[in-house]
Amino acid sequence: EFVLTQSPGTLSLSPGERATLSCRASQSVSSNYLAWYQQKPGQAPRLLIYGASSRATGIPDRFSGSGSGTEYTLTIRRLEPEDFAVYYCQQYGSSLPYTFGQGTKLEIK
């Protein structure tokens, strides 16, 4: 089965800092079909990035995605207080099921 491994598990940063979240795939992600979602406590996930680097509608440009093959990164430059949440990557290009990573919790330092 396709496995996505996110690191770090928890990232402690201060508002204004830059966050770099990693998502490593057990095999190459077909067509860079890799998405990132943000989930806040008690809420549904929200789409941030699709196709590895395309921002979803309404997502601020401080969020950016990059990568290819088996290595992907979500970068948040100049963290805002509302950015502290859990982030998940998901592949949707290879065989079913379209698995999620285990998540990275971004917490206030």
Added chain:
Amino acid sequence: EVQLVQSGAEVKKPGESLKISCKGSGYNFGPYWIAWVRQMPGKGLEWMGIIYPGDSDTRYSPSFQGQVIMSADKSFSTAYLQWNSLKASDSAMYFCARLATYGSGTYSDYFDYWGQGTLVTVSS
């Protein structure tokens, strides 16, 4: 405005049956795949399966095949997730989500809209 509105929280006993729903509005429901995603307490997201409301074609994750049943009624713009005999381990939040691309030709897709979630608690 596209919305997915899920049915309310449920408390059930082991062995009971349950069907939860996800009603779409603001778009043509039939031609967009709908996914179900499980989130156990304090844990991550698990892709359960997808259904195409246009013809009720389904794809299940091997982990959930035979454990749940997905169905849909496009005339009511509603997708359903059903259990015939609940277990305590089914206690979780369940989300529905829409795949972004119109049509049945592909399900290699991300989720652009999510329901608010339905909390299912199974306890004796």
